[in-house]
Structure formats: C-alpha cells, structure tokens
Amino acid sequence: xxxxxxxxxRADLVxxxxxxxxxxxxxxxVATHLVRDGQWVSVQSGNELVKTWQMPTLVVGAGxxxxxxxxxxxxxxxxxxxxxEVIVADGCDRDTEAIRVTEAGHPLPDRRGEAxxxxxxxxxxxxxxxxxxxxxxGGASSLLVQPRLPVRLQDKIATTQLLLESGADIGELNCVRxxxxxxxxxxxxxxxxxQLTSLLVSDVVGDDVGTIGSGPTAPDPTTFxxxxxxxxxxxxxxxxxxxxxxxxxxxxxxxxxxSLKVDSPEAALCSNLIVGSNRTALxxxxxxxxxxxxxxxxxxNPVVGDTTRAARKFGAMLAERAHRTAGTxxxxxxxxxxxxxxxxxGRGGRNQEFALVLAQExxxxxxxxxxxxxxxxxxxxxxxxxxxxxxxxxxxRALGLDPGAxxxxxxxYSFFAALGDLFRCGPTGTNVMxxxxxxxxG
Numbered sequence: 001x002x003x004x005x006x007x008x009x010r011a012d013l014v015x016x017x018x019x020x021x022x023x024x025x026x027x028x029x030v031a032t033h034l035v036r037d038g039q040w041v042s043v044q045s046g047n048e049l050v051k052t053w054q055m056p057t058l059v060v061g062a063g064x065x066x067x068x069x070x071x072x073x074x075x076x077x078x079x080x081x082x083x084x085e086v087i088v089a090d091g092c093d094r095d096t097e098a099i100r101v102t103e104a105g106h107p108l109p110d111r112r113g114e115a116x117x118x119x120x121x122x123x124x125x126x127x128x129x130x131x132x133x134x135x136x137x138g139g140a141s142s143l144l145v146q147p148r149l150p151v152r153l154q155d156k157i158a159t160t161q162l163l164l165e166s167g168a169d170i171g172e173l174n175c176v177r178x179x180x181x182x183x184x185x186x187x188x189x190x191x192x193x194x195q196l197t198s199l200l201v202s203d204v205v206g207d208d209v210g211t212i213g214s215g216p217t218a219p220d221p222t223t224f225x226x227x228x229x230x231x232x233x234x235x236x237x238x239x240x241x242x243x244x245x246x247x248x249x250x251x252x253x254x255x256x257x258x259s260l261k262v263d264s265p266e267a268a269l270c271s272n273l274i275v276g277s278n279r280t281a282l283x284x285x286x287x288x289x290x291x292x293x294x295x296x297x298x299x300x301n302p303v304v305g306d307t308t309r310a311a312r313k314f315g316a317m318l319a320e321r322a323h324r325t326a327g328t329x330x331x332x333x334x335x336x337x338x339x340x341x342x343x344x345x346g347r348g349g350r351n352q353e354f355a356l357v358l359a360q361e362x363x364x365x366x367x368x369x370x371x372x373x374x375x376x377x378x379x380x381x382x383x384x385x386x387x388x389x390x391x392x393x394x395x396x397r398a399l400g401l402d403p404g405a406x407x408x409x410x411x412x413y414s415f416f417a418a419l420g421d422l423f424r425c426g427p428t429g430t431n432v433m434x435x436x437x438x439x440x441x442g
Contacts (some may be wrong), residue, residue: 058130063201123189196269225252294329307357329441364378366441
C-alpha cells in the first residue's frame with residue numbers, strides 16, 4: 001500500500017497533467033503527419049497518403065496551437081518553401097522565420113484577429129503555385145474572425161459574451177458563430193475554391209471536424225434556423241444586437257446562402273485530418289501515471305454538461321471506486337468540457353468550479369484531483385484550474401472559507417487562491433479540452 005502525503009500526491013498530479021500536454025505537443029503532432037520528398041509535400045495518416053502537392057506551400061490557420069503547428073511546417077518543409085500567417089491567442093506566440101504569427105483576442109474576438117483574418121482571406125484568394133495547408137486548433141472560433149454583414153465585430157463580441165454567460169455548450173456556441181461569419185462553417189474553403197488540406201488539433205467532444213474552430217474548412221450540417229433556435233433556447237433573441245437578428249432572419253428566409261454543405265463542390269476539394277485530440281492527451285497521462293506506480297483507469301465517457309452536476313457525478317464515482325479498490329493506488333483519468341451558467345459576481349472558470357464542487361463530494365476521503373484546461377487558461381483568470389482533495393473542506397473551514405457561498409457567487413478563484421490550491425502553468429500553446437486527474441490512495 002502506498003502512503004501519499006498531500007505534497008507528493010500534488011507532485012504526481014502535476015507530472016501526469018504535464019505528460020498529457022507533452023502527448024499533444026502541436027509541433028510533434030504536425031511533424032508526424034507531414035513529409036517532404038524533394039520538391040513534393042505530402043500529408044500522411046499512418047501508411048495512408050491523404051494529400052500531396054508540389055512546393056511552395058501557403059500556410060494559414062488559427063488557434064492556440066497554431067504557432068507551434070506552423071513551426072513544425074518550417075522545420076519539416078524548410079522555411080524557404082513556406083509562407084503565410086496564423087493567428088494565436090495572447091501568450092501562445094512562438095518565433096517563426098517565414099510564417100507570420102499574430103496574437104489576437106480569446107475567448108472574445110478583437111480587431112487584431114479581424115485584421116489578420118482579412119490578410120489570410122487575401123492570401124488564399126491570390127493565384128499561386130503550390131498548395132495550401134490550413135492549421136486549425138481550439139480557439140480558432142474567436143481568433144479567425146470576419147463577420148458577415150450587416151453584423152459587425154462589436155455585434156459578434158456582444159453575442160459571444162451572451163452565449164458564454166448563458167451556459168451554451170461549444171456546439172451551440174459554434175452553430176451561432178458559423179452563421180455570423182464569412183470564414184466559419186466552411187467559409188474559408190469556399191473562399192479558396194480549390195484544393196485545400198487542413199490539419200486539426202481537436203478541442204471538442206467527438207472530434208467533429210465541423211465543430212473544431214467552427215469548421216472553417218469543413219462542411220456544416222447546421223442551419224440558420226438552428227442558430228436562431230440556440231438563441232431562443234437561452235432567451236437571447238431580444239438581447240443580441242439587431243444586426244444579428246436581421247442576418248439570422250434573412251438566412252432563415254432563404255435570402256442569403258447557407259454555410260458550406262457536404263454536397264458542395266468546394267467540400268469535395270478539402271481534406272481534413274485530425275492529428276491530436278483529448279484521447280491522445282489521456283493516453284500520454286496514463287503512461288506517466290503507470291511509471292509513477294499508479295494503476296490506471298481511463299473513463300470511457302467524456303465529462304460534459306453542467307459543471308456542478310458533472311462534478312457531483314464524478315465525485316460520487318470516485319468515492320465509490322475508493323471504497324471498492326481499497327488497497328490499490330489508482331489513477332482515474334477523464335477528459336471533456338463542462339459549462340457554467342454565470343449568475344454571481346465572482347471570478348473563476350469551469351475547472352475551478354468543478355474542483356470546488358468535487359471537493360465537497362470527496363471530503364474526508366483519500367482522494368486528490370486536478371481539474372485543468374490543457375490550454376493553461378480557465379475562464380478569465382491566470383489559473384489553468386485547481387486542486388481539490390479530501391482535506392480541502394477541512395482546510396477551508398480553518399481559514400473561515402465557505403465553499404457554498406463561493407459556489408453561489410461563482411467565486412471559485414478566490415476560494416482556491418486562499419487555500420493555495422490554484423494550478424497555474426501559463427498558456428501551453430495547445431488545446432484539447434480539459435483533463436481530470438484523480439489519485440485514489442490504496
């Protein structure tokens with residue numbers, strides 16, 4: 001039987017989480033699938049050839065991993081044979097030689113992203129020799145931004161903010177964003193109008209290429225009517241800007257073209273390949289956990305839905321396992337992405353709130369958990385997530401902290417800051433949703 005102190009368990013939690021990040025390092029993921037043979041470039045998936053073209057290569061894209069993905073293109077293909085631009089979130093920059101990297105706003109778009117997107121649109125519409133490679137990862141939905149008139153950038157920002165605060169999930173949020181955009185929902189593919197290859201690092205449950213980054217190079221199964229229904233579901237139809245209502249109404253009435261559909265000619269010219277996902281990260285975490293002496297169980301189902309309900313369910317599962325597997329040190333791994341409906345004035349993020357709820361479920365038990373975002377960012381805070389364990393509530397009471405009040409105020413950040421239980425790692429340059437690492441002492 002292993003006897004873990006709080007500090008040693010925390011060290012293992014961090015080591016396992018960092019191994020998950022290493023497994024989805026964007027530079028390695030792209031380099032694994034990109035091949036240069038003389039003047040020819042090919043994209044491969046295992047032994048399968050996905051696409052090939054003759055140099056040079058225009059590289060465009062967006063997302064938190066885009067800079068590291070672009071760096072891999074330069075390393076494999078040679079900086080002299082590539083050019084282009086990618087857009088990343090603040091803090092995700094990386095030095096590149098030939099491909100321009102522009103930082104922009106996330107999760108709310110800004111004018112830097114809009115200006116960079118206009119440059120990318122001009123690039124892909126300029127006649128050229130060679131091929132086009134698009135790099136897409138989590139965060140691209142806000143970074144690659146070109147509103148569809150009459151919607152303006154400030155209208156897009158306001159609508160995104162309302163949806164984020166309402167508790168809409170990523171699929172619902174992206175459905176609306178696609179239909180307010182020139183480039184999302186296959187719009188970029190439509191602008192290219194020719195052969196296009198996309199490499200994607202997935203940050204969505206199910207790894208749907210049409211949802212990752214709002215699918216700029218993939219067909220979109222959703223419609224203007226679906227986008228309107230999302231606004232109705234969250235009682236936002238009268239709260240969004242009038243320009244948004246006008247655009248969605250015109251689309252529902254058939255007055256403007258729908259997003260790219262699977263039977264569109266442009267869709268047949270696009271190849272979309274997922275090179276990394278949450279599962280990739282979980283497998284890397286599992287390998288590290290075993291090397292540290294833990295038995296490993298990876299949850300088959302993603303952790304999704306309302307954060308409070310998901311955390312209670314996850315905590316109950318851990319408590320049951322702790323009783324059932326007594327005597328065996330066990331690491332339980334899970335991935336996914338929950339949603340928070342913000343009603344209070346506090347600070348926090350879905351991972352910090354998850355840890356706060358879970359700490360109440362495992363109070364007094366030999367369980368320690370790290371819930372964190374693989375992008376290194378959790379809500380509008382400087383933390384990636386937080387630690388919760390069987391001692392959290394006892395330590396909180398000793399400091400006069402009230403977990404119930406913190407939860408009601410959506411103020412998990414202040415709660416964990418006082419405990420010293422925030423997890424800060426800074427922007428990671430990748431994004432494959434969230435990871436839950438739970439250690440159950442034997």
